[in-house]
Amino acid sequence: MCGIYGITEHNPTIINDYIDTCSHRGPDGKKVWWDPENKLTLGHNLLSIMSDPKLSVQPWKTPAGNWLIYNGEIFNYYELKDKYKGKGFAGITGCDTELLAWGLDTFGLDFLDEIDSMHSFAYYRVKHDELWISRDHAGIKPLYYAEVKQGLIFGSEIKGLLKHVEKSNVIDPLAFSSMAHVGLNPTANTFFTNIKKLLSGETIIYDLKNKRIKNKKRNLIIPQSNHSFDPEEFRHITRDSVKLCSIGRRKIGIFLSGGLDSGMIAYEYKQLHGTANTYTNNMDPNIIWREDDHNDDHNKALQLATQYGFNHKVVTMTPKILTDMWDDSIYFMEQPVYNPSMVMYYYTNKMLSADGIVVTLAGDMGDEVLGGYPKYWKLRNKNVSSWTGLIDAWMNRIKRPIQVTNTPLSKQDLQSHFEKTFPQELHDPKDPVNSYMALDCVTQVPEEFFIRNDTYGMAFSMEGRFPLATKKFMKYALSIASKEKIGIHKHQTKLLSKKAYKDIFPNEIVNKHKTGWTAPVKGWIQDQEVAKSFYQNKMEQNDCLKNIVVRQNETTKSAIPAWILRDWANKFAMQYKIK
Helix, strand or coil: EEEEEEECCCCCCHHHHHHHHHHHHCCCCCCECCCCCCCEEEEEEECCCCCCCCCCCCCCEECCCCCCEEEEEEHHHHHHHHEEECCCCCCCCCCHHHHHHHHHHHHHHHHHHCCCEEEEEEEHHHCCCEEEEEHHHHHHCEEEEECCCCCCEEEEECCHCCCCCCCCEEECHHHHHHHHHHHCCCCCCCCECEEECCCCEEEEECCCCCCCEEEEEEECCCCCCCCCHHHHHHHHHHHHHHHHHHCCCCCEECCCCHHHHHHHHHHHHHHHHHCCEEEEEECCCCCCCCCCCCCHHHHHHHHHHHHCCCCCEEEEHHHHHHHHHHHHHHHHHHCCCCCCCCCHHHHHHHHHHHCCEEECCCCCCHHHCCCHHHHHHEEEECCCCCHHHHHHHHHHHCCCCEECCCCCCCCHHHHHHHHHCCCHHHHHCCHHHHHHHHHHHHHHHHHHHHHHHHHHHHHHCCEEEEHHHCCHHHHHHHCEEEEEHCCCCCCCCCHHHHHHCCCCCCHHCCCCCCCCCCCCCCHHHHHCHHHHHHHHHHHHCCCCCCCCCCCCCCCCCCCCHHHHHHHHHHCCCCEECCC
């Protein structure tokens, strides 16, 4: 795990500065390399997980004389190492970078079909004057880029690009409109004008000679709805996926919510390794907000940990921590998010790092591939077979998006954009609910869940992994029709997990009400003076969105996201110049 950086000219100064800005991503080493013909400069900083750091130095010269910088893990490394042993792959370092370098040399982009990974990488094909930049199938590892006068500049975080990209301090109109209308920005644009992101499964082929993007490709998991469910097979694939995500030599911690997804991961990890380090959050004070008990996760997680003998620790969240950690959480997240609990995620990662954790496991993607949200049940009872109808349903995922006085794009214009740019190969008119789930996998999950894990985990030099987002698990889960995942009644969601683990977990865990991993922030800014005054002072600041974002009533769902949006604009000194 690490950070990767590059620019299509001889400029080690910019790349060294980028590395230093993102030094938290890799404390185990750094290096810069440039092409003798001054076409390219590549940089890397390393968080060593798999092998001796001395054997993992990048940029990496491939067997064919190409160059690779790589951020990620190939989970089926050992399987592929055995497969290609004696067929050209040396496998002398124990490092998956060596495998990726050889595979790209040998098979080109077809090798991406073989690896079950999370990754972002840049691969320089010297003789072809080509640069490939790529992101994994699920969008777990981020990669940002911009076309500038030097050609292309790219890296693992946005903050290192800002001073090198013109107008990046202007809020991007498409990203802003998307956040305002749907509470999420799944477009290729970031909130910073002229800075873009690779999408899930996307590879860009860049022509170094002519300084232009000449092709884009996507590699995604397509829903099939053609496989019958078997509880034993489900548990076997879950265990295999946990095993894949357990590789390496560093201490692993598991985010345990008390729900099925994280519970399955912790249970299977314990079966594989004999012990499991689990962590959950406790709210102090715990304000019951609209009947939501924010310590329900803590209570259920403690029950699981006690029953199965996990090495369990509790991270307590308070209003004082909320205010103390707020500014840092805004800075490291880099872009505004809808989730009100971002500070809790940041602080929890900090505490795990302090406990010696270097690799984390979490249950993200489980709800999306297994049908865990009520919205899927609602769609099950509607006749939505068209692509337009599916996009419309997806855009109405949140009842109360952030309220603004005006947006550059109307909701109708935004829908038209989504219909043209979302990957339509995910659409199966015979199973629109499975299609909705697959769409969430490439929009909601990378933009809300994976990005917070990467930014907040890497802020403390920790790698986040997701067993339910491996190719192995996603292909299996999305091959099963939605009618087997969701019943006719509202409470009948995530039926595969419930049936597979009903004889293993207690009934109150199997049938636990879906709550999400959240803190009672709305309650705190109403009842706790330290949070209330902090919130009010922030909302009175003179940021560029003060007169654009409507002052939210503290009781509304969008109050905290509106606060986050405005404070992000202030933190990064953004401008609002949309006609």
